[in-house]
Amino acid sequence: MNTNTCFCGFRDDYANCCGKVHANLAIAITAEQLMRSRYSAFVLANGNYLMQSHHSSTRPLKDKKAIIKWAKSVTWVKLEIIAKTKGTKHDEEGTVTFNAYYYENGKLKVIHEKSVFKKEHGHWTYLGIAT
Structure with missing residues (x-):
């Protein structure tokens, strides 16, 4: 039994969880899975993935370096999902x-x-x- 968990706290080790999504964005079949992969990207300061996974209409391209710098300056502890609406593969x-x-x-x-x-x-x- 694998006791390792991904940075997002879900399922498996990074390589078999968020690592797969970081390598291929289309693998995220739910909004929650994308959310978890973005959290892991913050843990890893993966600015390229954070930009790639951001909708083109709201993507903050000029802030990439600042996001990476901040993500590296903090120590990430855990992600806690509280609620979700829709976001399934059919939505x-x-x-x-x-x-x-x-x-x-x-x-x-x-x-x-x-x-x-x-x-x-x-x-x-x-x-x-959300507003």
Whole structure:
């Protein structure tokens, strides 16, 4: 039995979980799976994947270096999925509400967000924060 878990806290080790999605974005068949892969990309400071998995209409290309710098400056602790709506392989949109815990300057902090995901070119992408 494999006791390793991916950075996202799901299923298997990184290579068999988010690593596969990082190698091929189309593998994420649900919005939650894409959300988890994006969390792992923050843990790894994988700016290319964060940009690639961001919907083209809201992609912050000029912020890539700042995102990488910040992701490397904190210590990621865990991802907690709180709720989700739609986002199945048959949907075109969905939301995932989560808490992402990290240490910054010695203090435990949390990002609490309800993220919106939308398919683009047949695969899931991060659209932005729900309003």
